[in-house]
Amino acid sequence: MAGIDTGGGHGKRASNHEIPLIPFIDFLLCLVMFLLVTAVWNHMARIQADANVPGKPKDEPQDKIEKEKELHVEMTGERRFQLKWQEGTTVLNTIDVERKPVEVGDDVTYPDLTEKIQKEWAANGAHKTPADKKFDRAILHTDNSTEFSHVIAVLDSIYATKRKFDVGGGKLEDFAAFQVTFAAK
């Protein structure tokens, strides 16, 4: 066992002490066991979806409403996704992406869709500069029968597109380039 030797010992009480290492090791092992048992290895996270869709201001005349380009992601087809850039109801551009799910364990990812959305945002995104406080909007259209795991896979693909954002003091951080909401239909 470890000891503390002061080198003295001429007084009435002994100055040397033994540290009880074995009970200390037992205590540490118990602590390790407890922490291992209570540890949560599968950490939870969240994927944001925003219901704050900009509506028509009531007092403003119809012709003064600023229309922004929005990316509509349609996952209604079984074989392909459809990406549509729309300004209001006007469709500007339509792109088809083959639906190629890649299984990762129990989950599904769509790497082709991720890549296409990134390219589309680079080409057509409206809010790219770090100082821009607005974000591009993506609207997700799904079938009623689509399983939630596939919806999350598409949301994950949309959120994979990142842009730099000035969080203050000239500090730039990576943020998702799109704010996503669900189509109301």
Added chain:
Amino acid sequence: MSGDKPLSRFHQPISTPGRRMLHHIPLNFVRKKAVGGGGRALNQDLPLVPFIDFLLCLVLFLLASFSASGELPIDKNVKLPNAQNAEDMIEAPMVAVSGTQILVDGTPAGSTRAILDANRLQKIEELAEILKNKRELWTQLHPGEKHPGNVILQVDRRVQALVVKSVFNTAAQAGYPAVSFMVGKMAKD
């Protein structure tokens, strides 16, 4: 001691003290092994101080990696999907949506079967009522502060999008427009 006295029978020659045990073993190589007269000592010291250092490091690592966000209660009937591009958790009311029912912080708030039977997007009245009550309670507890409008949905991976959209719309109408879906963290490629 003289040889004439009766105690002389106890006379023993003085010899150098040494090992006595196990010396009677007749085989030479066995005796050597047993007595330990070989080159290597059989006794070993355990290096306790480095062992304690290692244990302390392990304890510190486990304590540092302990996160409150991992301690969130998850409904046992809900199997969450995983995603790569997810954010850290926040504190907000928790709505669990399993294959059969909807729960708000463990309180029943509707049935998913009813939505599927109706086969159309609908407002879930019970859920809306509970969420509104929670919002009012928050406003009373935090006077003068703006409600953040956050809600977290724990949706089972097999639940159909119709149910998800109904819950999403109900939450938004009840004053929770910032809806988040709880997912597991998937490692990035």
